Amino acid sequence: MNTVNPGARPGSRKPPGRSSRAAALLFCATTLGLALPPDSAAATDPAATVERGRYLVHAGGCLTCHTADRPDAIPLAGGRAIKTTFGTFYAPNLTPDRSTGLGGWTDADLRRALREGVAPDGSYYYPVFPYPAYTGISDADVASIGAYLRSLDPVRQRTPEHELPWYLSSRLVMLGWNLLNFSPARFSPDGARSAMWNRGAYLVRHLGHCGECHTPRNLLGAVDKRRELAGNPQGPDGERIPDITQDRDSGIGRWSTDEIVLFLEYGVLPDGDFAGSSMSAVITDNTAHLTAGDREAIATYLKSLGPPAHLP
Amino acid sequence: MRRRALPALIACTTLAIPAAAWSATAPADAIKYRKAVMSAMSAHVSAFMLVNFGKVEHQDHLKAHASALADLGAQAKVLFPAGTDKGDTDALPLIWKEQDQFRKLAADLEASSAKLRDAVAANDKPGTMAAFKALGESCKGCHDRYRKADD
Numbered sequence: 001m002n003t004v005n006p007g008a009r010p011g012s013r014k015p016p017g018r019s020s021r022a023a024a025l026l027f028c029a030t031t032l033g034l035a036l037p038p039d040s041a042a043a044t045d046p047a048a049t050v051e052r053g054r055y056l057v058h059a060g061g062c063l064t065c066h067t068a069d070r071p072d073a074i075p076l077a078g079g080r081a082i083k084t085t086f087g088t089f090y091a092p093n094l095t096p097d098r099s100t101g102l103g104g105w106t107d108a109d110l111r112r113a114l115r116e117g118v119a120p121d122g123s124y125y126y127p128v129f130p131y132p133a134y135t136g137i138s139d140a141d142v143a144s145i146g147a148y149l150r151s152l153d154p155v156r157q158r159t160p161e162h163e164l165p166w167y168l169s170s171r172l173v174m175l176g177w178n179l180l181n182f183s184p185a186r187f188s189p190d191g192a193r194s195a196m197w198n199r200g201a202y203l204v205r206h207l208g209h210c211g212e213c214h215t216p217r218n219l220l221g222a223v224d225k226r227r228e229l230a231g232n233p234q235g236p237d238g239e240r241i242p243d244i245t246q247d248r249d250s251g252i253g254r255w256s257t258d259e260i261v262l263f264l265e266y267g268v269l270p271d272g273d274f275a276g277s278s279m280s281a282v283i284t285d286n287t288a289h290l291t292a293g294d295r296e297a298i299a300t301y302l303k304s305l306g307p308p309a310h311l312p
Numbered sequence: 313m314r315r316r317a318l319p320a321l322i323a324c325t326t327l328a329i330p331a332a333a334w335s336a337t338a339p340a341d342a343i344k345y346r347k348a349v350m351s352a353m354s355a356h357v358s359a360f361m362l363v364n365f366g367k368v369e370h371q372d373h374l375k376a377h378a379s380a381l382a383d384l385g386a387q388a389k390v391l392f393p394a395g396t397d398k399g400d401t402d403a404l405p406l407i408w409k410e411q412d413q414f415r416k417l418a419a420d421l422e423a424s425s426a427k428l429r430d431a432v433a434a435n436d437k438p439g440t441m442a443a444f445k446a447l448g449e450s451c452k453g454c455h456d457r458y459r460k461a462d463d
Contacts, residue, residue, distance in 0.1 A: 239461050240461070258365065258367070262361065262365065266444070266445060266448040267448055267451075267452045268357060268361065268448055270358065271354055271355075271358050272353070272354030272355055272356065272357030272358030272359070272360075272361070273354045273357075274357075274448055274451035274452045274455055275452060275455070276452065276454075276455030276456045276457075276459045276461065277455075277456065277461040278461075280452045280453075280455065280456040281456070283452070284449075284452070
């Protein structure tokens with residue numbers, strides 16, 4: 001059970017080769033440009049980059065984990081306990097404080113952390129931090145996120161140590177885990193799909209990392225990509241996370257695109273109930289802040305998914 | 313008249329004693345009633361959205377749904393009497409441990425649903441959207457902290 005305090009929140013695969021990556025970037029820049037929030041000036045105007053970073057930090061769901069679960073918590077200063085089947089993790093401080101936060105981090109540090117799961121000192125992150133999803137984030141988006149995080153007031157707030165069983169206490173364990181379960185790769189747009197669908201795929205699979213909660217995990221705690229978004233009976237904090245595939249019974253196959261959009265904006269289900277539980281914080285911190293176009297892109301992507309594969 | 317009134321009066325007073333005893337609602341019935349009111353609210357929200365977001369016509373029905381939500385929203389504060397934390401309910405015991413905060417959220421619901429009714433009555437579209445968002449925030453805020461997560 002997630003106990004987010006209402007009102008505590010602010011405001012509110014396959015790795016492409018070199019040439020296909022370049023083509024993908026070009027595709028991103030040209031085709032996806034329309035679906036993105038205003039960003040054309042971002043490359044030159046620092047204020048616009050920061051503003052775009054603020055938007056991406058919402059869309060990336062950073063606030064939900066990196067803000068402590070207290071009414072007076074400072075956004076992004078860390079400290080929230082995340083209880084998982086592998087132990088309790090504490091989300092670190094993302095403000096630019098030198099001793100307890102990200103003070104002094106370069107864009108290269110942030111790229112490596114977000115997309116490879118490696119800290120500036122070379123140590124490995126645990127995949128409770130969704131780098132397996134964030135690995136798809138574009139260079140431009142990482143740079144904007146970095147600009148925004150550096151613009152925050154530094155907050156000196158030490159993050160508690162993770163509480164983990166002995167076999168996970170060494171971060172080196174993650175080297176093996178990564179070899180088995182993780183391959184870094186930028187998002188590669190599907191040229192056969194619309195710009196709207198591709199934007200949705202980028203938000204759902206990578207930046208918004210929906211599958212980190214909604215996709216079941218294997219025994220090693222890795223997301224089971226064959227069953228994308230099919231729900232997780234053992235989600236964070238022991239919560240049962242629902243199936244959001246297009247299965248008409250277990251999933252959201254009966255929801256229209258517009259109903260998904262309304263849910264992401266207001267938290268209202270088609271039957272008029274309002275989401276409680278951890279999704280409530282996701283709506284407040286993330287999806288309610290998105291542009292109408294981005295919410296529609298997410299809904300478009302979700303509507304395109306078939307029912308989950310029934311595996312033995 | 314007077315002759316007939318006396319036995320009626322006696323009957324009334326004798327009946328009043330057991331009637332007073334009966335008036336204590338069984339917790340199970342209070343829980344059923346609470347669920348019925350909550351279901352009625354969600355049904356009105358669902359209907360409200362279908363009209364408000366242009367999925368069906370019937371603009372003239374919007375007032376009825378908004379007024380019903382304001383009336384029912386004002387009832388929420390009395391739907392959680394002591395003793396209704398156990399039984400067939402998703403209401404969490406925290407409600408009765410944090411009465412001040414819970415009452416504040418119930419007051420938020422009453423205020424936001426009244427605003428929605430007023431905005432609809434005034435045919436104020438932006439006001440209606442803002443009030444609907446605020447109503448959602450009160451619903452979510454309370455469900456988030458005080459309703460059992462789906463399990």
